[in-house]
Amino acid sequence: MKAKALPEVYDIFDPQEPLTGEKLREYYVNRESPVKRLSGILKTTKKPLKYLFVGSRGNGKSTELNKLSELVKEELFIVPFSIKDRLNLFDVEYADILLVIGAEIYDKVSEQIELSKELDEYLNSWSETVVERVDEKQKGIGLGAGFTAIVNLSGKIKTQVTTREITRDIIKPRMSDLIDAINKIIVDAEEKLGKQLLIIIDDLDKVNLEKAEELFYMHGAELTQPICKVIYTIPQPLLFSNKIRQIVLQYFDGHEVLGNIKVHDKNSNLNSESCEVMKDVALRRMSEDLITEEALVTAIEFSGGILTEFMRIIKDAANIANTEGRERIENEDVEHAITEIRNDYIRILSKEDLEILKGVSKTKEKTDGESFQDLLFSLAILEYSNGEIWYDIHPTIKRVIE
Amino acid sequence: MIYTQQLKELLNELKLAEGKNCLLFVILDKSQNDLIEIIEPRGFKVNRIYLEKEVNLLELLIKWEETPENTVYLAHGLSNQFLWVLGYLNLHRDLFYDIKRPVIISGSEYEIGEIARYAPDLWRFRSRTYDLTEKKIREKEERFTMSLAELEPMYYILPIFEDEDEEKLKERIKVDEYLLGTVRDDYKKAELYMSLAISYLKLDDFERGKRSFEKSTEIKEKLSDKKGISINYKRVADIFLWKGHLEEAVRFYSSVLELNPNLAEAYSRRGAAYDELNQHERAIEDYNKAIEINPNNAEAYYSRGVTYTDLNQYERAVEDYNKAIELNPILAVAYYNRGFVYDKLNQYERAIEDYDKAIELREHLPDDKDAQAYTNRGAAYAKLKQHEKAIQSYEKAIELNPNLAEAYVNRGSSYSEIGRYEEATRDLKKGGILLLNSERVEDSTEVFSTCFDFRDSVESIDVAYCGLALFFLRRDKKVLSELKIMRIRDKILIKIFELALRRLENEDISDEIIKLEEEEKREDLRLLIRLLKET
Numbered sequence: 062m063k064a065k066a067l068p069e070v071y072d073i074f075d076p077q078e079p080l081t082g083e084k085l086r087e088y089y090v091n092r093e094s095p096v097k098r099l100s101g102i103l104k105t106t107k108k109p110l111k112y113l114f115v116g117s118r119g120n121g122k123s124t125e126l127n128k129l130s131e132l133v134k135e136e137l138f139i140v141p142f143s144i145k146d147r148l149n150l151f152d153v154e155y156a157d158i159l160l161v162i163g164a165e166i167y168d169k170v171s172e173q174i175e176l177s178k179e180l181d182e183y184l185n186s187w188s189e190t191v192v193e194r195v196d197e198k199q200k201g202i203g204l205g206a207g208f209t210a211i212v213n214l215s216g217k218i219k220t221q222v223t224t225r226e227i228t229r230d231i232i233k234p235r236m237s238d239l240i241d242a243i244n245k246i247i248v249d250a251e252e253k254l255g256k257q258l259l260i261i262i263d264d265l266d267k268v269n270l271e272k273a274e275e276l277f278y279m280h281g282a283e284l285t286q287p288i289c290k291v292i293y294t295i296p297q298p299l300l301f302s303n304k305i306r307q308i309v310l311q312y313f314d315g316h317e318v319l320g321n322i323k324v325h326d327k328n329s330n331l332n333s334e335s336c337e338v339m340k341d342v343a344l345r346r347m348s349e350d351l352i353t354e355e356a357l358v359t360a361i362e363f364s365g366g367i368l369t370e371f372m373r374i375i376k377d378a379a380n381i382a383n384t385e386g387r388e389r390i391e392n393e394d395v396e397h398a399i400t401e402i403r404n405d406y407i408r409i410l411s412k413e414d415l416e417i418l419k420g421v422s423k424t425k426e427k428t429d430g431e432s433f434q435d436l437l438f439s440l441a442i443l444e445y446s447n448g449e450i451w452y453d454i455h456p457t458i459k460r461v462i463e
Numbered sequence: 464m465i466y467t468q469q470l471k472e473l474l475n476e477l478k479l480a481e482g483k484n485c486l487l488f489v490i491l492d493k494s495q496n497d498l499i500e501i502i503e504p505r506g507f508k509v510n511r512i513y514l515e516k517e518v519n520l521l522e523l524l525i526k527w528e529e530t531p532e533n534t535v536y537l538a539h540g541l542s543n544q545f546l547w548v549l550g551y552l553n554l555h556r557d558l559f560y561d562i563k564r565p566v567i568i569s570g571s572e573y574e575i576g577e578i579a580r581y582a583p584d585l586w587r588f589r590s591r592t593y594d595l596t597e598k599k600i601r602e603k604e605e606r607f608t609m610s611l612a613e614l615e616p617m618y619y620i621l622p623i624f625e626d627e628d629e630e631k632l633k634e635r636i637k638v639d640e641y642l643l644g645t646v647r648d649d650y651k652k653a654e655l656y657m658s659l660a661i662s663y664l665k666l667d668d669f670e671r672g673k674r675s676f677e678k679s680t681e682i683k684e685k686l687s688d689k690k691g692i693s694i695n696y697k698r699v700a701d702i703f704l705w706k707g708h709l710e711e712a713v714r715f716y717s718s719v720l721e722l723n724p725n726l727a728e729a730y731s732r733r734g735a736a737y738d739e740l741n742q743h744e745r746a747i748e749d750y751n752k753a754i755e756i757n758p759n760n761a762e763a764y765y766s767r768g769v770t771y772t773d774l775n776q777y778e779r780a781v782e783d784y785n786k787a788i789e790l791n792p793i794l795a796v797a798y799y800n801r802g803f804v805y806d807k808l809n810q811y812e813r814a815i816e817d818y819d820k821a822i823e824l825r826e827h828l829p830d831d832k833d834a835q836a837y838t839n840r841g842a843a844y845a846k847l848k849q850h851e852k853a854i855q856s857y858e859k860a861i862e863l864n865p866n867l868a869e870a871y872v873n874r875g876s877s878y879s880e881i882g883r884y885e886e887a888t889r890d891l892k893k894g895g896i897l898l899l900n901s902e903r904v905e906d907s908t909e910v911f912s913t914c915f916d917f918r919d920s921v922e923s924i925d926v927a928y929c930g931l932a933l934f935f936l937r938r939d940k941k942v943l944s945e946l947k948i949m950r951i952r953d954k955i956l957i958k959i960f961e962l963a964l965r966r967l968e969n970e971d972i973s974d975e976i977i978k979l980e981e982e983e984k985r986e987d988l989r990l991l992i993r994l995l996k997e998t
Contacts, residue, residue, distance in 0.1 A: 149637070151554050221630065223633065267554070384472045408575070439583055
């Protein structure tokens with residue numbers, strides 16, 4: 062649906078909603094993205110590739126991963142899930158992730174086919190040993206029988222700390238058994254489905270750097286054990302430390318970066334191609350007569366190429382224009398919305414941050430230290446690339462800095 | 464509140480977002496009521512949530528479907544739950560997506576800034592931030608607010624005196640550990656360690672608790688944050704007091720007082736610890752000191768009153784309670800305790816007056832003290848020989864707490880005083896059973912004996928019951944011979960009586976007992992069978 066009035070613009074420009082299904086078809090705009098190439102590799106290579114997927118907060122990663130699913134769904138059997146729906150983001154361990162991978166594959170595959178009898182028996186006896194031990198330590202947990210019990214267990218560890226701890230104590234010393242079980246399911250499923258499996262794990266980029274290091278640096282070996290294709294999202298700063306980056310990439314076949322849309326080039330000139338992409342993003346969602354050309358360009362410029370920011374600017378501008386009784390978003394409405402967003406940024410900056418921002422604004426280069434990473438994480442600094450990588454400060458705070 | 468452009472836009476946005484998901488942050492330097500008074504007349508129903516103690520914002524918001532469509536949630540009190548909000552809420556922020564009602568989170572500029580910095584995912588979820596402060600009004604709307612964040616000492620409100628279950632504490636530990644990986648500012652790190660210390664101490668993990676506390680204090684020492692160190696000692700002392708580790712509590716309150724000799728609260732709490740350690744003189748010294756520092760501290764007078772009561776110095780106790788009540792006229796426990804002292808001083812009318820007052824203020828009384836107040840009032844009436852009134856009071860007590868043994872026992876004796884023996888023996892039996900069940904065996908025996916003494920005044924199976932119980936508890940053969948000449952009108956009681964006789968002859972009656980246990984379902988009789996078995 063295209064917005065025909067400002068209250069509808071307010072609804073449709075939702076910064077939080079990744080595009081899926083019908084909306085993906087209606088609103089999706091092709092942009093510079095690694096997804097197309099990645100889909101080609103995934104379709105043609107038989108190897109169980111493991112990829113990392115990186116990008117700024119809110120720059121459209123989830124939508125791109127949904128797009129990737131669309132592109133490969135004929136050739137591959139996709140098991141997509143969000144880690145935040147399945148696990149507790151502030152307490153995730155590699156063992157939990159593998160358990161959930163097992164549960165998700167089993168669940169999704171069982172909807173389509175019946176696993177072989179031998180495999181079922183193997184899984185049952187394996188599950189039994191785990192479930193018995195959990196039962197012993199936590200009476201009355203009621204997990205049921207067979208591998209379904211493992212699926213139920215993986216559901217419980219999201220919310221229950223005690224169950225989570227007990228499960229880890231039991232699973233960790235038997236990690237190879239779990240991986241074995243997962244791989245047996247994969248082999249049987251791929252044979253019966255006549256398709257290879259692709260697991261897409263979203264929202265792992267939401268954990269903090271310390272957690273991400275623990276998962277991918279310490280346990281990259283375990284996380285790459287399943288013998289099917291897997292894509293993990295990771296937080297951007299994980300790739301900043303060269304040492305860690307090297308080691309992480311040892312386990313994986315590559316990492317793909319979803320860059321921010323370059324609305325400016327390195328010399329701060331507007332990039333007309335990117336502007337067209339952004340315009341298209343807006344005008345697929347709203348009728349052209351609801352915003353002036355000038356207002357739209359201002360919104361694009363100040364979004365810094367981050368899609369959620371762009372959505373928020375237009376959403377806020379729609380409210381502002383509507384408050385004034387206007388039926389169309391004028392440039393002043395967008396300017397007003399940008400002022401508000403700028404204040405939000407100022408709120409999180411310290412004096413030290415200001416100095417760093419001044420530097421980046423001039424040099425367009427990265428500096429060392431945690432503060433730079435924090436600023437990147439909070440989108441006060443944005444990363445762009447076309448062959449070479451450069452940095453710039455968020456356009457809404459430019460005026461304050463300069 | 465001035466009708467600014469910001470406010471106008473906020474109201475418009477609420478209209479656009481009616482019945483939809485929408486998270487707004489509002490910076491406010493006034494009371495929430497001012498904002499509600501503006502919002503409600505525009506056709507919204509404000510559902511206000513004050514974040515304190517165990518209030519869990521997400522658990523409340525999940526019930527949004529039960530609210531009318533024009534509901535707007537307004538959550539405030541962020542600093543009461545800072546660590547929880549930054550950790551827990553940040554990582555569960557996608558739940559906001561399912562809540563089809565606008566949610567406003569309001570706070571001071573500092574509070575909202577902290578969310579922006581440390582809860583980036585929650586922050587990203589916002590639709591917009593509105594600044595409704597005076598400062599904002601003075602500035603031209605167009606201008607941005609340039610107040611940069613400074614590194615400053617800061618102290619969170621940590622949940623020390625709240626009951627929390629193990630699951631919640633473990634979850635908080637995970638949140639705090641996670642935040643330690645995110646936060647860079649040392650003041651906050653120290654506070655996070657302290658939060659960990661409290662959770663561990665609550666879980667009785669004293670080793671980890673102590674270690675976290677030491678880490679926190681070490682950081683504060685490096686920062687030369689004297690105030691922070693004193694706050695840390697006080698927190699640990701408080702938690703030890705709450706946990707009943709009284710010597711530790713005393714030690715840490717003493718450390719607090721070394722750093723901060725004018726903290727009346729530390730004196731009065733150390734006094735409370737001494738009091739529980741039965742070191743009444745020291746307790747009184749501390750209360751004296753607390754009162755000297757702050758002569759308007761009702762709690763300190765009250766506590767000293769309690770200690771004087773323990774020392775049987777009733778006149779002094781009354782004086783202190785008087786002062787506490789003068790300073791805080793709704794301090795219900797003070798009336799309650801003064802009533803108790805008047806009772807001891809045989810001033811029953813005054814005692815009754817105080818219990819009346821305590822009952823009137825019962826919402827301020829600790830759990831279960833209200834039933835106790837009715838019981839005590841009843842006892843005072845009984846001493847004035849006003850047994851009808853006494854009985855009414857006991858009835859109230861039983862209504863509030865059907866397991867309050869004293870209320871039954873006292874009512875029983877009041878009934879007996881006015882010759883209503885059937886009711887008297889029924890109550891005494893019930894009271895005796897309750898006492899026995901709470902393992903107050905001597906009291907219980909006493910009550911059964913009193914009941915059994917009425918055997919010449921009334922013929923009731925309750926008397927027979929009490930007689931049997933008394934025999935089992937005292938193993939007094941005289942009771943058994945008394946029972947022999949009584950007529951017992953209950954088959955099971957007769958059976959138990961016969962078995963008791965056979966047991967005296969050293970017969971093996973275990974099969975019969977097993978049979979009886981299987982057949983008998985009534986709780987009171989099962990208790991008697993148990994006593995028989997144990998004899």
